Amino acid sequence: MAAARSMSTGLAPRTLLLAHHGTSGAEQAAALALSLAVPGHTRIVHLYVVPDFWEGMQGDDWLNNAWTRDAFGRHVEGQLEADAREQISSVAERCAGQGIECTPLLRYGKPAECLLAAARECGAELVVIGPPRPKGTLGLRSRMDLDQLARGLAVPFMVATAR
Numbered sequence: 001m002a003a004a005r006s007m008s009t010g011l012a013p014r015t016l017l018l019a020h021h022g023t024s025g026a027e028q029a030a031a032l033a034l035s036l037a038v039p040g041h042t043r044i045v046h047l048y049v050v051p052d053f054w055e056g057m058q059g060d061d062w063l064n065n066a067w068t069r070d071a072f073g074r075h076v077e078g079q080l081e082a083d084a085r086e087q088i089s090s091v092a093e094r095c096a097g098q099g100i101e102c103t104p105l106l107r108y109g110k111p112a113e114c115l116l117a118a119a120r121e122c123g124a125e126l127v128v129i130g131p132p133r134p135k136g137t138l139g140l141r142s143r144m145d146l147d148q149l150a151r152g153l154a155v156p157f158m159v160a161t162a163r
Helices: 002-007 024-036 066-097 111-122 146-152
Strands: 015-019 043-051 101-109 126-129 157-159
Touching (some): 111 126, 111 146
Parallel strands (some): 126 157
């Protein structure tokens, strides 16, 4: 299969932007991205977005003094940073295991806006994202705005299929 892949480098993107944040849908996107990447030819740029709804989270509704509020804020920031490091490391290891170059990119903001900016900045030729999370599934509701991507991307994007 490696020989077949290397012969098809003309179709494989040189720079593939992967939006991945650790959900099952993001894992499907990673599997798709790795299946499209060609060792020695493709570089995967792993975009990890911390959604802007975390910005300024202080727990004012239940924390009643500045010290406790600040300690809670540091805890939330530390947890978000640890989650990002874990996911970035995991994707990098999977890429390295297949001989694919991987560049991590950490952003804070609205997912679609961050993805559009990252695609321009890294010169992505293809963008891969996961499928929307099914209703009723536990987790944060930071959804990718597919209409915004379709209007704003100058390159093709693929949505990994749900299993």
